[in-house]
Structure formats: structure tokens, C-alpha cells
Amino acid sequence: xxxxxxxxxxxxxxxxxxxxxxxxxxxxxxxxxxxxxxxxxxxxxxxxxxxxxxxxxxxxxxxxxxxxxxxxxxxxxxxxxxxxxxxxxxxxxxxxxxxxxxxxxxxxxxxxxxxxxxxxxxxxxxxxxxxxxxxxxxxxxxxxxxxxxxxxxxxxxxxxxxxxxxxxxxxxxxxxxxxxxxxxxxxxxxxxxxxxxxxxxxxxxxxxxxxxxxxxxxxxxxxxxxxxxxxxxxxxxxxxxxxxxxxxxxxxxxxxxxxxxxxxxxxxxxxxxxxxxxxxxxxxxxxxxxxxxxxxxxxxxxxxxxxxxxxxxxxxxxxxxxxxxxxxxxxxxxxxxxxxxxxxxxxxxxxxxxxxxxxxxxxxxxxxxxxxxxxxxxxxxxxxxxxxxxxxxxxxxxxxxxxxxxxxxxxxxxxxxxxxxxxxxxxxxxxx
Amino acid sequence: xxxxxxxxxxxxxxxxxxxxxxxxxxxxxxxxxxxxxxxxxxxxxxxxxxxxxxxxxxxxxxxxxxxxxxxxxxxxxxxxxxxxxxxxxxxxxxxxxxxxxxxxxxxxxxxxxxxxxxxxxxxxxxxxxxxxxxxxxxxxxxxxxxxxxxxxxxxxxxxxxxxxxxxxxxxxxxxxxxxxxxxxxxxxxxxxxxxxxxxxxxxxxxxxxxxxxxxxxxxxxxxxxxxxxxxxxxxxxxxxxxxxxxxxxxxxxxxxxxxxxxxxxxxxxxxxxxxxxxxxxxxxxxxxxxxxxxxxxxxxxxxxxxxxxxxxxxxxxxxxxxxxxxxxxxxxxxxxxxxxxxxxxxxxxxxxxxxxxxxxxxxxxxxxxxxxxxxxxxxxxxxxxxxxxxxxxxxxxxxxxxxxxxxxxxxxxxxxxxxxxxxxxxxxxxxx
Numbered sequence: 001x002x003x004x005x006x007x008x009x010x011x012x013x014x015x016x017x018x019x020x021x022x023x024x025x026x027x028x029x030x031x032x033x034x035x036x037x038x039x040x041x042x043x044x045x046x047x048x049x050x051x052x053x054x055x056x057x058x059x060x061x062x063x064x065x066x067x068x069x070x071x072x073x074x075x076x077x078x079x080x081x082x083x084x085x086x087x088x089x090x091x092x093x094x095x096x097x098x099x100x101x102x103x104x105x106x107x108x109x110x111x112x113x114x115x116x117x118x119x120x121x122x123x124x125x126x127x128x129x130x131x132x133x134x135x136x137x138x139x140x141x142x143x144x145x146x147x148x149x150x151x152x153x154x155x156x157x158x159x160x161x162x163x164x165x166x167x168x169x170x171x172x173x174x175x176x177x178x179x180x181x182x183x184x185x186x187x188x189x190x191x192x193x194x195x196x197x198x199x200x201x202x203x204x205x206x207x208x209x210x211x212x213x214x215x216x217x218x219x220x221x222x223x224x225x226x227x228x229x230x231x232x233x234x235x236x237x238x239x240x241x242x243x244x245x246x247x248x249x250x251x252x253x254x255x256x257x258x259x260x261x262x263x264x265x266x267x268x269x270x271x272x273x274x275x276x277x278x279x280x281x282x283x284x285x286x287x288x289x290x291x292x293x294x295x296x297x298x299x300x301x302x303x304x305x306x307x308x309x310x311x312x313x314x315x316x317x318x319x320x321x322x323x324x325x326x327x328x329x330x331x332x333x334x335x336x337x338x339x340x341x342x343x344x345x346x347x348x349x350x351x352x353x354x355x356x357x358x359x360x361x362x363x364x365x366x367x368x369x370x371x372x373x374x375x376x377x378x379x380x381x382x383x384x385x386x387x388x389x390x391x392x393x394x395x396x397x398x399x400x401x402x403x404x405x406x407x408x409x410x411x412x413x414x415x416x417x418x419x420x421x422x423x424x425x426x427x428x429x430x431x432x
Numbered sequence: 433x434x435x436x437x438x439x440x441x442x443x444x445x446x447x448x449x450x451x452x453x454x455x456x457x458x459x460x461x462x463x464x465x466x467x468x469x470x471x472x473x474x475x476x477x478x479x480x481x482x483x484x485x486x487x488x489x490x491x492x493x494x495x496x497x498x499x500x501x502x503x504x505x506x507x508x509x510x511x512x513x514x515x516x517x518x519x520x521x522x523x524x525x526x527x528x529x530x531x532x533x534x535x536x537x538x539x540x541x542x543x544x545x546x547x548x549x550x551x552x553x554x555x556x557x558x559x560x561x562x563x564x565x566x567x568x569x570x571x572x573x574x575x576x577x578x579x580x581x582x583x584x585x586x587x588x589x590x591x592x593x594x595x596x597x598x599x600x601x602x603x604x605x606x607x608x609x610x611x612x613x614x615x616x617x618x619x620x621x622x623x624x625x626x627x628x629x630x631x632x633x634x635x636x637x638x639x640x641x642x643x644x645x646x647x648x649x650x651x652x653x654x655x656x657x658x659x660x661x662x663x664x665x666x667x668x669x670x671x672x673x674x675x676x677x678x679x680x681x682x683x684x685x686x687x688x689x690x691x692x693x694x695x696x697x698x699x700x701x702x703x704x705x706x707x708x709x710x711x712x713x714x715x716x717x718x719x720x721x722x723x724x725x726x727x728x729x730x731x732x733x734x735x736x737x738x739x740x741x742x743x744x745x746x747x748x749x750x751x752x753x754x755x756x757x758x759x760x761x762x763x764x765x766x767x768x769x770x771x772x773x774x775x776x777x778x779x780x781x782x783x784x785x786x787x788x789x790x791x792x793x794x795x796x797x798x799x800x801x802x803x804x805x806x807x808x809x810x811x812x813x814x815x816x817x818x819x820x821x822x823x824x825x826x827x828x829x830x831x832x833x834x835x836x837x838x839x840x841x842x843x844x845x846x847x848x849x850x851x852x853x854x855x856x857x858x859x860x861x862x863x864x
Contacts, residue, residue, distance in 0.1 A: 011661065011663075012663040012664075012665070013456075014459060014469055014471070014472060015459055015460065015463055015469070015661075015663075016455070016456030016457060016458075016459035016460040016463075017456075017460075017663045017665055017670060018663065018665055019451065019453075019456055021451075023448070023474065024445075024448030024449075024451055025448060026448075027446060027447055027448035028447065028448040028449075031447055031448075037446055037447070037476075038475070038476075038481055039446070039473055039474065039475050039481065039484075039485065040446060040473070040474040041471055041472070041473045041474070042455065042471065042472040042473070042474075043470070043471050044469075044470075049470055049471065052471075052488075052492055053471065056484075056488045060484055169835070169836065229443065229447075231443075231444040231447075231449045231450070232444075233444070233449055233450055238449060288755075289728075289749070294732070295731055295732050295734070295735030295736075295740075295744075295747075296721075296728030296729065296730070296731030296732035296733075296734075296735065296747055296749065297728065297732040298728070299727055299728030299731075299749040299751075300726070300727050300728035300729040300732050301728075302727070303727030303728065303749070303751060304727075304838075306802070306803050306804065306837055307804075308727075308751075309751055309752065309805075312727075312749075312751045312752070313751065313752050313754070313755055314748065314749050314750050314751045314752060314755035314759065315727075315728055315747075315748070315749030315751070316746065316747070316748060316749070316759070317721070317728065317731040317735070317744075317746050317747030317748070317749070318746050319731075319735060319740075319741055319744045319745060319746045319747070320741065320744070320745050320746060322745070322789075322790065323720075323745055323746035323789055326788070326789070326790075327746065327748070327759070327788070327789070356758070356759070357754075357755055357758070357759070358754065358758075370738070371738050372738065372739075373741075403601065404601065405738055406736070
């Protein structure tokens with residue numbers, strides 16, 4: 001097994017002001033390459049803490065360490081200095097690299113009013129790299145590094161250290177280049193070349209999935225040949241299976257069992273997300289949204305993906321009763337009789353917005369996100385959702401969602417996404 | 433200086449499927465208590481990795497270690513076991529605690545079909561605690577622990593270890609209880625009782641702020657008495673200052689200097705966020721939104737806070753030209769002449785939605801989020817925004833935002849929030 005550690009540097013991340021996206025992203029990349037991640041450590045910009053983090057990962061015998069952040073031109077960007085000192089490597093000024101950085105940053109930094117001496121000092125700092133390292137060309141302004149195993153010229157079996165910049169848009173393409181460098185390629189070649197498969201489920205608790213896995217084993221599915229991990233996330237269950245190629249038959253049996261046991265709940269066998277599936281189902285259709293408690297979040301989620309303008313006609317955030325009536329054409333009497341959070345109003349919103357925005361599919365969401373506004377009959381967390389389609393009866397249901405205001409809102413959006421899928425997927429039609 | 437480490441456990445967090453919210457939250461709490469956080473480490477559910485993480489924090493001489501996650505009733509929840517083994521403590525079954533857990537979980541777990549033997553085993557596991565530890569009563573189903581410094585009965589100066597559950601809704605109130613326990617209280621009493629102040633700015637780059645700080649120092653502001661950290665986040669700059677009470681005059685001088693140097697950009701001197709300020713400014717008004725490229729995100733942000741239904745009349749997600757015309761009352765000719773992304777259409781959206789939803793304030797947002805749809809004249813990242821108010825000219829501007837589709841969308845929402853503030857704040861009126 002090849003094991004890796006990720007060392008995230010940056011006082012703004014450590015202090016909790018900015019949330020780190022690089023650690024989780026790199027972790028998923030390494031996992032897909034067959035590498036086990038032992039630890040993600042977040043430290044500040046202090047060289048001593050960076051060195052301590054590196055030392056710890058070395059002690060644990062990790063074969064790969066990836067650092068992120070701290071590669072900028074200013075004095076508080078200290079990652080390269082700390083890494084190089086820790087590894088006992090020698091630094092030199094890479095003149096070619098200095099010139100390339102110079103070409104990239106001059107227009108940028110001049111605009112910001114950095115004087116030319118500070119500019120040159122910054123370039124020199126970024127172009128000063130350890131001997132024997134592979135330089136990863138800048139995507140933004142900072143180069144990355146892949147430093148081979150060992151201290152100085154001796155290879156004493158320490159980790160290959162990959163030094164990457166902090167901005168995700170720079171880090172991600174640079175990581176792909178790093179995996180093609182000789183030192184990292186050699187380590188990665190030792191990782192088991194396993195297959196990874198992902199199934200996704202919605203609408204059952206994790207405990208019931210655990211029960212299904214036990215029953216599958218009893219029914220003769222050779223689960224001991226597979227490494228199955230399950231994880232609950234945003235109300236969905238993700239089932240990731242790692243297997244060797246020769247055990248493909250075992251995985252097929254597992255997949256068939258899951259399909260039979262949970263034909264409705266198992267919505268993805270190829271790892272595709274609900275967002276991708278809904279986008280695919282909508283590609284030949286058009287949709288419009290009228291939402292109350294989710295306040296725009298469902299429309300925002302449907303427009304997250306590029307290309308959504310092809311099918312998204314628009315949305316109404318009907319946050320007061322007047323706008324439910326005026327914008328979505330809900331009859332005032334319906335609200336008076338049944339309340340704004342009711343089956344009738346959810347259907348009227350879905351049908352109303354479908355008509356008002358001239359779309360094939362309409363979605364209505366109305367609920368009580370809290371913390372106020374709940375009652376014994378209609379508690380906080382109660383949400384009514386409806387999907388209307390031309391020439392068909394609306395598909396409508398209510399859910400009672402746990403958690404506080406942000407959780408109720410986010411979960412309601414996920415429920416709506418799954419209802420859209422089930423309403424539009426022909427094979428799911430009879431299980432509504 | 434008192435230093436702390438945060439040990440986040442959980443394979444779902446380490447593997448990047450779920451993003452950790454507890455580390456950043458605890459980091460902010462500790463910072464506010466005068467404690468310096470040296471490291472946030474994320475490890476999987478493996479006891480060996482949990483112990484290695486603890487050992488590392490001990491080696492660094494940290495006085496406080498907070499662990500999160502792994503306190504559930506099942507066999508893969510191993511944090512207490514790993515912590516206790518590492519600290520060389522003895523476990524015992526706390527009969528009172530077992531009974532309390534039993535009362536909490538029985539109705540929950542029976543509903544999920546857990547058999548009574550498994551139920552009892554789970555309760556026992558959770559009620560088995562180290563001798564000498566303070567038990568933090570369950571908020572959800574799992575109790576937390578505060579384990580005093582030292583191994584067994586000897587106090588050899590190791591860290592106080594606080595063991596907290598993973599769900600933020602359980603962790604956060606339990607942390608507050610933990611800070612009142614004797615062992616943690618004693619360590620926290622040694623932390624410097626500094627004051628913390630936060631200023632927030634919008635609309636200037638970090639390099640310009642650095643320049644202002646240098647100028648302030650030259651102008652005689654005693655910045656060496658203050659510990660100033662600056663951080664860029666969501667397009668805003670956050671300036672946090674830690675100071676001793678006796679240096680209050682120095683901070684006043686600093687604040688005055690900043691106010692004079694950046695009267696428009698400095699929008700918060702009391703740490704209040706733009707969301708809180710906009711909510712306060714809207715409390716006696718009403719607002720309606722018509723947004724295109726942000727696809728519902730601005731409406732979602734305005735309804736994030738509880739109580740927003742008092743002023744939020746509603747929103748229109750006008751994602752196609754037809755809905756700009758039909759819903760927001762934009763003249764078709766205006767779009768044909770100037771294009772959907774234009775000053776004229778932004779104003780028409782703001783005025784149109786204000787009228788259509790009968791609100792005092794109307795906001796229009798139209799832009800090109802990308803990756804497609806850009807041109808030489810109207811590149812990806814160009815966004816026009818307008819705030820309309822009854823009886824006043826609309827406040828309108830365009831921005832060119834960097835980054836990909838998600839960054840452009842998120843940044844446009846932040847720009848809109850600041851424009852709403854400036855349009856509604858009387859004192860800012862002359863600086864529009």
C-alpha cells in the first residue's frame with residue numbers, strides 16, 4: 001500500500017476564515033490513483049509548524065507528501081524555504097524560470113502598483129528552487145515542485161514531496177502535471193491498480209444499507225473480495241467499492257443484488273450525481289421553479305452547471321403570499337383555506353410557474369425552514385414539494401426534514417432534485 | 433501563549449466526500465479565547481492514525497487537544513478507545529450515563545429497526561468513559577469528554593484532551609459546556625485575556641491595504657502595539673486585531689486612520705458582516721430581486737437569515753430573455769438593442785421587479801458567468817448590477833469578475849450585497 005499525507009499551509013485556513021478545498025480534492029485524486037491518504041494537516045504560515053508537519057509525515061513512513069499554499073512572492077510565503085530546509089536540500093536560482101515568471105507577472109503586478117525592485121525580489125524568490133527537483137511551470141504566477149525522495153543526493157527512502165500553490169485553479173492542473181514527473185510516477189506505479197466503482201442511493205438510512213450488506217453476504221454475494229465503504233452526504237448514501245480487476249464478477253453480483261434490493265433508492269450505478277442526471281433528463285425539455293422556503297437555492301442549484309440556460313426558463317422566489325398569488329398565479333383562496341405550506345399550494349405553485357414561464361416541467365416548493373413559524377400541525381422542517389408535467393398529474397409529496405434552518409433548506413433542495421429525476425425518468429414513473 | 437491542536441477524525445472527511453466544518457469553527461472559538469491553534473489534523477477512523485495524531489500534538493507541547501467525531505455506538509467509532517489507550521487511562525461503565533443514553537436513544541433506534549441487543553451494546557459502549565474525566569452530557573446521543581492533563585493519575589504536563597462528537601449541532605453547544613469544566617477552565621485562564629477587534633473592507637486589493645498599513649505606521653499610528661492580521665475572503669478583506677486592554681488608545685488611532693484612508697471601502701468597524709448590515713438596513717423596508725447569471729443565489733443569500741420574510745418580497749430568476757420580458761417587465765426592444773447583459777437591462781430588471789413585486793427596493797443582476805457566452809466586448813465575468821429605490825435614480829454599475837463560473841456567480845452576489853448597503857445607507861449616499 002502506498003500512503004500519502006497532505007500538508008495544507010495558510011494562516012487564513014488554519015484560523016477558520018477560509019475553508020480549505022485543496023485537501024479534500026487532492027484526497028479524492030490520490031484515492032482514485034490507489035493511494036491511501038493517512039492524514040490532511042492544516043498548519044499556519046510559520047516555518048516551524050510546516051517543518052513539524054513534514055517531520056511527522058516522514059515519521060509515519062508516508063511515501064508521498066503534498067503541500068499546498070505559501071508559494072507567493074512575498075516574505076510571508078515560506079513553504080519552499082521550510083520544505084527545503086527540512087529536506088536538507090540546496091537552493092539555486094533558476095534563471096530560465098525567473099525569466100518566465102517575470103514575463104507572466106510584470107503586467108499583473110505593475111497594474112497593482114508594485115515597484116520594480118519589489119517585483120524583481122519576488123520573481124527571484126519564486127525562481128529559487130532546490131537542486132534535483134522537477135519544476136512545475138506556473139499556471140498562475142507561482143511554479144510548483146516535485147522533490148524526489150531522499151535528503152540531498154542520498155535516497156534514504158523519505159517521501160516524494162510535491163509542492164503546489166494554494167489557489168485551486170492553479171493547483172488542480174499542476175497536480176496532473178506532477179503525476180507525470182518521474183519521481184511521482186515511480187511511486188504511483190507501486191500503488192495497486194484497482195478499479196473504483198461508485199453507487200449512489202437516496203431515501204434510505206445508513207443503518208438499512210448496513211442491513212442490506214449483511215443480507216447480501218448471507219445470500220452468497222462475495223463481499224469479502226470487495227472493499228466497500230459507505231458514506232452519508234447531503235441526505236444521499238455513497239457506496240464506493242475498490243476491487244482488483246480479477247474480482248469484477250463479484251462486483252457485478254453485488255451491483256445486481258443492490259439493484260434488486262433497492263430498485264427505487266439506487267439512483268446511480270455509474271457514479272453520476274443527481275445534478276448530472278437531472279441535467280441530462282432536462283436536456284430535451286424546459287423547466288421553471290417556484291420556491292418559497294428554499295429562497296432561490298433550488299434555482300441556484302439547477303443553474304450551477306454550465307449549459308443550464310438551454311433548459312432553465314427561470315424561477316420565482318415566492319417568499320410572501322402576495323407573490324405566490326401575483327407571480328405564480330396561486331389562488332388566494334387556496335392559501336386561506338389550506339395555508340401556504342400545503343399540498344394544494346405546492347401543486348398550484350408547480351402548475352402555476354409551468355404556465356407562467358411556459359415550461360414543460362414546473363416545480364413548487366413550500367415549507368417551514370424555521371426557526372420560527374412552526375406549529376403542532378405544521379412543524380419546522382415540514383416541506384411540500386410538487387413536480388408538474390404537461391398532460392400528466394403532478395407528482396407531489398411532503399417530507400419532514402431534521403436540523404436547523406440551513407439544513408432544512410439544503411435538504412429540501414436535494415429532495416426536489418430527486419423528485420424531478422423520478423418524475424422525468426420513464427422507468428421510475430411507476431414507482432412514484 | 434497557550435497552544436492547541438484540533439484532531440478531526442472521520443474517513444468520510446479524510447477522503448474528501450464530506451467537508452469539515454468543525455475544525456474551522458473550533459479554531460475561531462479558540463482564537464477568540466486567546467489560544468493559538470498550531471494545527472488542524474484530519475485523520476481517518478483508524479485507531480493507529482488517531483493515536484499518531486495525538487502523539488504528534490503531544491510532542492509539539494500543545495496544552496489543549498480537541499478531537500471531533502467517532503463517538504457513535506457502532507464498532508467503527510473508535511475515538512474514545514484510541515484516546516484512552518494513548519493516554520494510558522482506565523475505562524469504566526458509568527451506570528447513570530448508560531441510563532441517560534438509553535432514555536435518549538431507545539425511541540430513535542427502535543424506529544430504525546435496531547434490535548434490542550445491539551441497542552444495549554451501543555449504549556454501553558457510549559457510556560464507557562475514562563476515570564477522572566468530566567462527562568459532557570449528550571446533545572444528540574453521544575456524550576463528550578474533558579480529560580485532564582496527564583496519564584492515569586500522574587499529571588506530567590500533557591494536554592487537556594476534549595473529546596467532542598462530529599455533528600456540528602451537537603459539537604457547538606457541547607464545546608461551550610466544555611469550556612466551563614475545571615481542567616479546561618484552568619488552562620484557558622492562562623491564555624492572555626486580549627481584546628479582539630474586526631474591521632471589514634470591500635473594494636480594495638490586499639496589496640493596497642498593505643500599503644495603507646505601512647503609511648499608517650509612518651504617520652505615527654503605533655501598530656507595533658497591535659497584532660494585526662489581514663485576510664482576503666469572498667472578495668472582502670477582514671482585518672483582525674488582537675491587543676492588550678492597555679493598548680486601547682493605539683487601536684482607536686488605527687481605526688481612525690483606516691476610516692480616513694478608506695471611508696468608502698471600510699464598511700464594518702464592529703465586525704458585523706455585510707449580510708447582517710443589509711438585514712438591518714432592510715428591516716424597515718421591503719426588497720425584491722431579479723437575477724440572471726446568479727440564478728437564485730442572491731435571493732438565497734438574502735433569505736439565509738431567519739426573519740428575512742419580514743422584508744423579502746420575493747425574487748425572479750430571469751434565466752431566459754422571455755422571462756426577463758414576461759416576469760420582470762423588461763422591454764423586448766431594450767434587450768434587442770443593448771443585449772441582455774447591459775446597463776439598460778440591469779436597470780430595467782431592478783425597476784421592473786420593484787414594481788412587479790411591490791417592493792421599496794429592487795435589485796437587477798445580469799452577467800456572463802461562463803464558461804461560454806462571452807465575447808470581446810462582453811467577456812465572461814462581466815456583470816451589470818442595479819439597485820432601484822422608490823423616488824430615486826437607480827444606483828448602477830458594472831464589474832469584471834475573475835475566475836470560473838462558480839467564482840463569478842459567488843462574487844457577483846457579494847458585489848450585489850455591497851451595492852444594496854451603499855444604496856440604502858444614508859451616509860454612503862453621496863459616495864455612490
